[in-house]
Amino acid sequence: MVKQSASRSALSLGSAQSLGAAPFTTSCLVLALCFVLGTGSAVKADSGEDLIAATQRQDIGTVRKLLTAGVDINSTTRYGATALFFASDKGDVELAKLLLAKGAEVNVTDTFYKATPLTWALFKSADSPPHRDIVLLLVKHGAEDSAAALNFGAGQGDLEMVKAVIEWATDDSQTIDSKKLEPSALRSALEAAREGDKADLVAYLEPRTPAAEPGTIVTVAPDKLATYAGDFKNDDIGMKAKIFLEGEILTLQAAGQQALALSAKGDDVFVTRDVPGIELAFRGRAGLVEGFLLRQAGQEFFFPRIEGATETAEAKPEALPPLPVAERSEPIQWARFRGAGARGIGDGQGIPSAWLPETGSNVRWKTRVPGLAHSSPVVWNDRIYLTSAVTDDGDESLRIGLYGDVDSVDDESKHAWTIFALDKASGKILWQKVASEGEPKAKRHLKSTHANPTPATDGKYLVAHFGSEGLFCFDLDGNQLWHKPFGVLASGWFFDSTYEWGFSSSPILHDGKVITQIDVDKGSFIAAYDLATGKELWKTMRDEIPTWGTPVVLPSAEGGDEIITNGTTIRGYHAVTGQELWRLSPNSEVTVASPVVSDGIAYVTGGYPPVRPIYAIRPGGRGDLTLAEGETAGGPIQWSVNRGGTYIPTPIVYRGILYMVHNNGRLTAHDAATGELHYRGRVGKAGSFSSSPVAADGRLYFTSEAGVTHVVRAGTTYQVLATNELGEVVMTTPAISDGLLLIRGAKHLYALGETTVDVGDAADSR
Numbered sequence: 001m002v003k004q005s006a007s008r009s010a011l012s013l014g015s016a017q018s019l020g021a022a023p024f025t026t027s028c029l030v031l032a033l034c035f036v037l038g039t040g041s042a043v044k045a046d047s048g049e050d051l052i053a054a055t056q057r058q059d060i061g062t063v064r065k066l067l068t069a070g071v072d073i074n075s076t077t078r079y080g081a082t083a084l085f086f087a088s089d090k091g092d093v094e095l096a097k098l099l100l101a102k103g104a105e106v107n108v109t110d111t112f113y114k115a116t117p118l119t120w121a122l123f124k125s126a127d128s129p130p131h132r133d134i135v136l137l138l139v140k141h142g143a144e145d146s147a148a149a150l151n152f153g154a155g156q157g158d159l160e161m162v163k164a165v166i167e168w169a170t171d172d173s174q175t176i177d178s179k180k181l182e183p184s185a186l187r188s189a190l191e192a193a194r195e196g197d198k199a200d201l202v203a204y205l206e207p208r209t210p211a212a213e214p215g216t217i218v219t220v221a222p223d224k225l226a227t228y229a230g231d232f233k234n235d236d237i238g239m240k241a242k243i244f245l246e247g248e249i250l251t252l253q254a255a256g257q258q259a260l261a262l263s264a265k266g267d268d269v270f271v272t273r274d275v276p277g278i279e280l281a282f283r284g285r286a287g288l289v290e291g292f293l294l295r296q297a298g299q300e301f302f303f304p305r306i307e308g309a310t311e312t313a314e315a316k317p318e319a320l321p322p323l324p325v326a327e328r329s330e331p332i333q334w335a336r337f338r339g340a341g342a343r344g345i346g347d348g349q350g351i352p353s354a355w356l357p358e359t360g361s362n363v364r365w366k367t368r369v370p371g372l373a374h375s376s377p378v379v380w381n382d383r384i385y386l387t388s389a390v391t392d393d394g395d396e397s398l399r400i401g402l403y404g405d406v407d408s409v410d411d412e413s414k415h416a417w418t419i420f421a422l423d424k425a426s427g428k429i430l431w432q433k434v435a436s437e438g439e440p441k442a443k444r445h446l447k448s449t450h451a452n453p454t455p456a457t458d459g460k461y462l463v464a465h466f467g468s469e470g471l472f473c474f475d476l477d478g479n480q481l482w483h484k485p486f487g488v489l490a491s492g493w494f495f496d497s498t499y500e501w502g503f504s505s506s507p508i509l510h511d512g513k514v515i516t517q518i519d520v521d522k523g524s525f526i527a528a529y530d531l532a533t534g535k536e537l538w539k540t541m542r543d544e545i546p547t548w549g550t551p552v553v554l555p556s557a558e559g560g561d562e563i564i565t566n567g568t569t570i571r572g573y574h575a576v577t578g579q580e581l582w583r584l585s586p587n588s589e590v591t592v593a594s595p596v597v598s599d600g601i602a603y604v605t606g607g608y609p610p611v612r613p614i615y616a617i618r619p620g621g622r623g624d625l626t627l628a629e630g631e632t633a634g635g636p637i638q639w640s641v642n643r644g645g646t647y648i649p650t651p652i653v654y655r656g657i658l659y660m661v662h663n664n665g666r667l668t669a670h671d672a673a674t675g676e677l678h679y680r681g682r683v684g685k686a687g688s689f690s691s692s693p694v695a696a697d698g699r700l701y702f703t704s705e706a707g708v709t710h711v712v713r714a715g716t717t718y719q720v721l722a723t724n725e726l727g728e729v730v731m732t733t734p735a736i737s738d739g740l741l742l743i744r745g746a747k748h749l750y751a752l753g754e755t756t757v758d759v760g761d762a763a764d765s766r
Contacts, residue, residue, distance in 0.1 A: 048075025055083040055099075056498040058092050063099075073104050079495060080111035086496055088117040088138065091131035100141050107144045112495065112589065112610075118143040122152060123296075132158070139164045147181050154189035154205075155273060157198040162189065166208060176208065183210045184265045191263060192273060220264045225250050227289050228282055232303035235644065235680075239402075239664065241303055243292070252280065257402075320719055326350070326697035331738035334379040337454035337506040338692060338733060341597060342552045344652045346696040346736025353699055353711045354722045355752045364740065364751040365427035369420060372396045373451035374504075374690075377744055379737040380457050383430065383476065384422040386749065387464050389440075389450035391415045398746060399446040400705040400729055402664055402688045406499045408443035408492070415440055415450060417466040419474060424738065427751055433478040441468035441488045443500035447690070447731070452504040454550075454733075456514075461531050463514050467503030471516060473534060482534035490521045491546035494589055497521045504548035504592070510561070510575060513537060517565050519547040526551065526565060528578060538578035544568060549594040549650070554602045556619035564595040564602045564617070572621060582621035582636070586611045593646055593692075598653035598672060601638060605660065607647025614660075615640045616675065632675075639675035644668060650692040650733075654700065654714055661689050661702050669716065681718040683710045692733040696741075703730050707745060726750060 051071045054062035063083070067073060074082050084104040087095040100106065109116055115123075121134040130152055139146040139161070146168045153161030169181035176186070186209040193201040225245055233240040242253045250262040250270060262270040262280065272278040279295040283302075291304040329348030338344040355362035371388030378385050394413030399405075417436045422429055440450050453465040461481070462474045470485040492500040505517045513528040519542060527539040542565075549566040553575060556562055561575040568591065570584040588606030596603045602617045617625075621636035632640050646660040653659075657678065658670040665687055669678040683689070687704040694701050695714060699721060703709040707726035713719040728745030735742040741752040 047071050051075055052077055052081075052083050052086065053497075055086045055095060056090075056496050058087075058090055058095060060092075060095050060098065063095065067098075067102050073099060073102050074108070076108075077495075079113075080109070081495065082108055082117075084108075084117045085110065085120055088131065088134050089120040089496065091121070091134055093133045093137065096134055096137055100137065106138055106141045110495075116143065116145055118145050118148065122148055132156075132161070136161055136164055139168055142168065147185055150181065150185055150189050151192065151271065151273065154192040154198075154201065155196070157193070157196050157201055159198075159201050159204060162201060162204065182265075185271075186210070188263045188265060188271060188273075220250075222248050228292075230289070231306040232291060233306055234301050234303045235666070239303075240306075320713065320715075320717065323698045323713065323721075332736070333381070333459070334377075334735040334737045334742075335458065336378060336456040336508055337376055337550050337594070338650065338694070339736065342508075342550065342594065342650075343596065343598060344650075344692060344694040344733070345654060346694060346741075349696060349736050350739045350754065351696050351736055351741040352752055352754050355724050357725075357727055357750070360755075362752055362755055364753045364755055366748045366750045367422060367427040367429065368748050369744070371416075371418065371451065372398065372449045372746070373744075374449045374731045375451050375506075375744075376454040376732040377735045377742045377749060378455055378457060379424065379735055379742070380459050380476070382424045384424050384735075384742065384749070385455055385457060385462055386420045386422070386744065387451050387453075387455055387466070388418050388420065389415045389466075390418050397446075398449075398729060398731075400688060400690075400731070405446055406493045406496075406501075407446060408498075408500045409446060409448075410443045411450075412439050414438060417451060417469050419455070419462070419464055419472075419478065421476070421478065422749065424740070424751075427749065431478045433474065433480070435464065435466060435472045435474075435480070435483075436469040438469075442490045442502070443492075444502035445492075445500070448502035448504070450502065452502055452548075453506040456507050456509050458509050458531070461509075463507050463509065463531070465503075465505070465507050465516060471507065471514065471529070471534075473514070473531070481532075484529060484534050484536075486518060489518060491519070491548070492521065494545050501546070501548075506550040508551060508553070510553050510563075513575075515551060515563060515575075517547070517549070517551045519544045519567060521546060526563070526573060526578065528575075540573060540578040540580060542567070542571070545589075547590075548592040552595045552597050552602065554595075554597050554617075554619050555600065559620050562602075562619050564597070564604065566591045566593065566595050566604050566606070570595075570604050570615065570617075572617075572619075582623055582625050584615065584617070584621075584625040584637070586626075586642075587613060588645070588647075590647075592648045594650045596651050596653055596658075601672070603651055603653060603658055603672070605645035605651055607645045607662065611642050612645040612647075613640060613642050614645045614658075614670070614675070616658075616672070638673070641675060648690050652693045652695055652700070654695040655698075657714065657716070659693060659700060661693055663688055663690070665689055665702075665704070667702070667712070667718070669718070678716040679718050681712075683712065684708060684723070690731045694734050694736060694741075696736055701734060701741070703734065703743065705729060705731060709743070 051066045076082055084099050118138045121131045135149050139149050146165050150165045169176050171177050190205040190209045229244050231242050244251055251259050253259045260272045263273050265271050268282040270280045281293045282289050283291050294301045328350045352362045357363050371390035373388040375387045391413045395411040416434045418432055418434050420432045455464040464472050468489045472483050473481045489503045490500055491503050507514050507516045512531050514531050515528050517526045524542040524544040528537045544567045547567045551563050551565045554562040554564050563573040563575050565571050572581045588608035590608040591606050593605050604615045616638040618636045646662050648663055649661050651660040653672050656672050658672045661667050665683040667681040667683050683702045687706050689704050691703040698714050700712045707728045707730045709724045711722040713721055730745050732744040739753045743750045
């Protein structure tokens with residue numbers, strides 16, 4: 001069963017772009033307790049968490065019992081949300097009626113999204129319209145932001161809704177309060193009713209709608225509208241938008257979203273016709289439009305105009321000499337997520353920069369891999385290892401792209417969590433072993449899978465983490481050596497834990513230990529286990545909401561190696577004892593990207609509100625490393641910025657430059673030592689990215705979710721060297737070894753290497 005829910009807004013602004021390799025992201029929640037009241041069970045009168053959890057589960061029976069027992073109906077989560085928020089979001093009318101009847105406060109705003117229950121009921125995705133009955137209920141109970149429901153009602157020809165909003169705005173003297181409902185909003189509603197040929201609605205609105213005041217521009221001339229057309233972008237949320245004229249209608253098109261027609265509220269202020277609550281105010285000087293301010297759900301985002309055809313720092317990049325031919329070195333082991341040290345670098349392996357699957361050019365082989373998984377391939381000597389969640393009749397749907405839906409896939413079919421060993425030369429599957437079988441114990445995101453973590457090996461042991469199925473260790477012939485169960489690992493949206501997204505953090509091997517970071521809804525921890533036996537060596541609890549990144553080891557000659565973890569709080573742990581050494585904030589509320597280590601510095605980034613930072617951290621820190629307000633460096637913090645961090649793809653540091661590709665393909669290149677920005681670019685013309693970049697021989701490889709790999713020259717000037725289409729969805733990170741670039745698609749593993757194979761000659765194991 002797939003539950004099709006909605007994004008927080010029509011534009012998905014400020015929302016999780018959804019988790020691909022988690023994934024992926026994105027990216028952390030109210031505690032969701034599996035609380036069921038038995039007959040005669042005692043209930044504490046302060047069980048606010050239980051009330052909210054029962055509402056999230058839409059368990060009206062438990063809600064009634066808790067309220068009868070005296071639980072505060074307006075108890076809040078850590079984000080200031082009450083039970084009414086979750087009933088409104090899920091469209092549960094009976095539950096909302098019960099809460100309102102028992103005294104639920106309708107006018108409360110959460111502390112993170114700055115939204116109200118009405119906001120959550122109204123702002124759904126294009127595929128899921130607003131919860132009409134909930135909206136009507138909240139309006140009738142006096143929601144102070146009821147004006148947002150007017151456009152929705154008018155656009156739908158919903159006379160009852162429009163009447164309810166106008167009654168809400170009408171004072172004791174039977175006059176519409178202009179502070180509650182502006183005349184321009186009434187005029188927009190009347191225009192929508194006329195355009196929709198809603199005679200009864202027009203008849204109701206006409207006598208209540210004041211005429212435009214002298215000098216007020218309600219209809220904007222086409223030549224004026226034309227000045228608003230153009231391309232705009234907001235770097236903070238990594239989103240691009242286009243304003244264009246369609247006939248005489250100004251239209252907003254955000255990347256990856258539906259086009260929204262705009263209605264003039266004033267000369268330079270517009271509202272969306274079909275989606276309530278979105279307002280655009282254009283800004284400029286001397287008659288030039290320099291950008292627009294988008295207001296939505298109590299938040300504001302400024303989109304400056306993009307001038308010219310390029311987004312790179314250099315409008316016309318200088319001509320660069322050809323890359324030197326790289327000297328071939330010995331084959332490397334790519335033994336974990338992103339290879340040695342998690343750096344993602346495969347210099348000297350002789351991988352190609354161009355391929356063409358249709359003809360077999362530079363495609364050594366491709367092998368069909370059963371199941372659905374976002375785990376990446378790992379390589380040791382002549383073998384490749386993969387994991388997958390295989391099901392014969394389950395839901396293997398995968399929704400890629402830029403969107404903000406938080407919903408889950410609830411697949412109750414039988415799965416087999418499987419490890420595959422392939423021959424590196426031919427792609428032949430040598431063996432496959434089932435680690436566990438059964439129904440998934442947790443749900444996954446629309447963009448996620450039940451096999452996200454990448455395995456790790458040291459050439460003797462192979463370790464795979466299958467989330468709620470546990471941590472498994474095999475030898476390289478497929479014999480299971482030990483298994484460490486952890487119970488249900490539910491990871492999901494921090495605001496409402498019933499939206500589950502799947503587990504993603506990959507295990508790492510260090511000094512004879514398996515280290516795993518487990519950040520879930522409740523009971524997060526990091527632990528180390530003996531690689532040979534699975535014996536627990538240490539376990540440190542973490543005050544952390546769900547995260548999806550993989551830890552990394554930061555070598556330290558003096559204080560001992562440190563394990564760095566990304567999260568709402570960034571932390572460093574002693575690799576031998578597990579003791580927390582230091583912590584650093586602020587960071588994003590959802591974190592997916594893994595830390596990266598290069599030249600003795602750890603780079604940690606976040607790309608979700610409330611901040612989107614980049615930190616460069618040296619080893620040796622102790623205690624709280626949080627910088628004072630206004631400071632960007634100090635102590636172990638070599639440099640930092642509070643905006644521009646990446647969300648899902650993990651950054652890469654290559655030849656002294658920190659590269660970060662964002663979900664929407666925006667690329668930034670910083671000096672790794674100082675943080676100085678070399679350039680901003682755009683990888684491809686459109687598309688979404690979950691795969692983390694890799695690098696080899698002076699080239700960077702960025703693969704989009706659509707399976708298009710853009711090869712970019714390394715250096716301080718942006719230059720695209722090649723663009724290659726695989727013809728298959730790719731959510732995973734490539735591996736590099738012995739002349740091969742290994743890319744796992746949704747159905748196949750591709751081995752890309754220099755070859756002169758003719759059409760049809762490339763191996764295709766199915």
